[in-house]
Amino acid sequence: MKETDSGVCVKGFSACGVKEGKKGIALIVSEKEAQCALMITENKVKAAPLIVSKEHAKGKVRGIVANSGNANAYTGEDGLKDAKHMCEIAAGELGVKAEEVIVASTGVIGRRLDMEVISKQIKKVSKTLSGKSECSLAAAKAIMTTDTKPKMVSVKTTLKTGEEVEIGGICKGAGMIAPHLNHATMLCFLTTNACVPKRKIKNALESAVKQSFNMTVIDGDMSTNDMVVLLANGTAGNSDIDGNFQEALDYVTKELAKKIVKDGEGATKYIEVRVENAKSEADARKAARAVVSSNLVKTAVYGGDPNWGRIIAAIGRSGADFDPAKVSLYIEDVCLVRAGKVLAFADTPELKNAERAIASKEIKITAELNAGEHSATAYGCDMSPEYVRINAEYTT
């Protein structure tokens, strides 16, 4: 497996995007019918494009249209009409059926789309579609909201049969990124030229998302618009996928997830939390997410304070089953607590070393629960006053 710069423009796909002020449109197009796997938010309030896309994902798919600046969420019947209309406009430009288009939106909740702008931008973008890397980047930029950077990852890998396949993705998301989803988070569009059998594509995506986006927390607020979609158009000519494909898909989703937390609203530091030796996988996931979700841990990391008691307290309230007297805790490679014995008291070298470790831009926290054999990793960021400033700004 090696990284490439193609983004979603892997072989057999083209894309482009436009952003004008806060409003943008991205298009991703497959040169032939693609298998589609779609995962959407578990929020009871689901945005209109998600409801429309869920229907369209049942069949083969030819393209994706996404807008930024307006979530088309909590917009009732009118919103459904607008989402379908977006598919129709895109389909018209691409010469495909409206039912073959996946639609996504991100932005403010509770407002009607400006269909005139949407229509104009779709037409504009459809004329600039290409398979070039910079067009994937334009699509990634078009879906940004509070993101400060476009997010794009792609790889090439060789299946065990010797066939070479590509997987690429773009995503957006910097706030309203949450821990409690079972099936998806934020906007992420993945493409592959591999042939992925229909019976396998859903599992492949779910397995990748479980370890990546679903372990990603910025602010604990689950969105109404979260969507991850994988299109596989089979132009690579392979007949099936294997572990190498899954490994590459896992890599792409994990790297995209990391890009999201690193670009978290107001984030100054990246935090990775590894929980080891938990009693069950669920326990490991719960404990890792509790630490990475804790406002108190996030603010301590921001302040460069190795206040490890907050980490222990977060694991304690996570619901994971463990004996506090058996826990070992590390910040980077500095051991603060070993099997329940506190090493990092005031004026110890451990505390001094922990201070140095927590001062860096990327921090790995490791907790060994010593309760079993399961582990999990969660991805997050610190919380700065800037997070509050960004979200206190008038947006309604």
Added chain:
Amino acid sequence: MKETDSGVCVKGFSACGVKEGKKGIALIVSEKEAQCALMITENKVKAAPLIVSKEHAKGKVRGIVANSGNANAYTGEDGLKDAKHMCEIAAGELGVKAEEVIVASTGVIGRRLDMEVISKQIKKVSKTLSGKSECSLAAAKAIMTTDTKPKMVSVKTTLKTGEEVEIGGICKGAGMIAPHLNHATMLCFLTTNACVPKRKIKNALESAVKQSFNMTVIDGDMSTNDMVVLLANGTAGNSDIDGNFQEALDYVTKELAKKIVKDGEGATKYIEVRVENAKSEADARKAARAVVSSNLVKTAVYGGDPNWGRIIAAIGRSGADFDPAKVSLYIEDVCLVRAGKVLAFADTPELKNAERAIASKEIKITAELNAGEHSATAYGCDMSPEYVRINAEYTT
């Protein structure tokens, strides 16, 4: 029922406290044996004083000793010894048995108590005990940590039998205040001169805590040291309690809970969230707590932004069962959404009125789910950059 100024110094109780720098001791003493109900944190990591107090609460109780500045949490066997030693020192000064003393701690996690300071302060305070209001206040001040104000409430009420009883309380807490507890939160010491039968005291306290502290959220971080205790010494001479007692106890705990969120770390505004017509009580509680816990709602309130989409999204992810198309939403008395129809679009009078409403210091958000007949209220505060500053400061 009417408010009094006695605090925990209701008839038959005395108290006092001392605070020197970050370290303080509070003592509360009953002139005779009191029935005791104790609720402690659900955090898997329980501080040493909680484990000791759980044992002591099984019998009759004569007093409470609490220190601030050090949580005596995650301190292993040594911590248990220190907690027991605190009881012994207090018991020695008060002329009671160590097993008759409840012990509580609040402060930094993972450090041994300085027993020399603790001992000196207990002895000092025991010499100044009195039933005066200012001594209850001194006790309330002694247990403060990041609190900016002491918190004290007391009432007098008349039972249906005509007997007059008093209930008083002090509490502390401004951070690490959390939504997921089933049995308790923060330090709160309640006293009553009523006789409360042993079989009723636990239910009375649980019922009051369920509607007050357990609906209180500042930052979603459940502490290792949360404790609520009620001492009832029966000096009022009544033989049983009734609904009037419960009403008074509910009032005292709710008012104390409100004082806690109003003094939340960095808080500039008080938020009350009322969820009505939910399918079940559990749904109403989940939905109300989700709104009051949402960082995005809290930052929007701080910024004076009536960004109601974030409120709808929070209810949507709460796990409550409802139909988004039937929800009505109010900020104060301004209706933003009526039965799923959005009224507060840009440039509408509704949005202007909502802007005015959200600019005030105390904000009530009401959501009618129209899914059933249950309701709940949650108490919280906004999130300001000051919250981050306070928690980013070096404390280890």
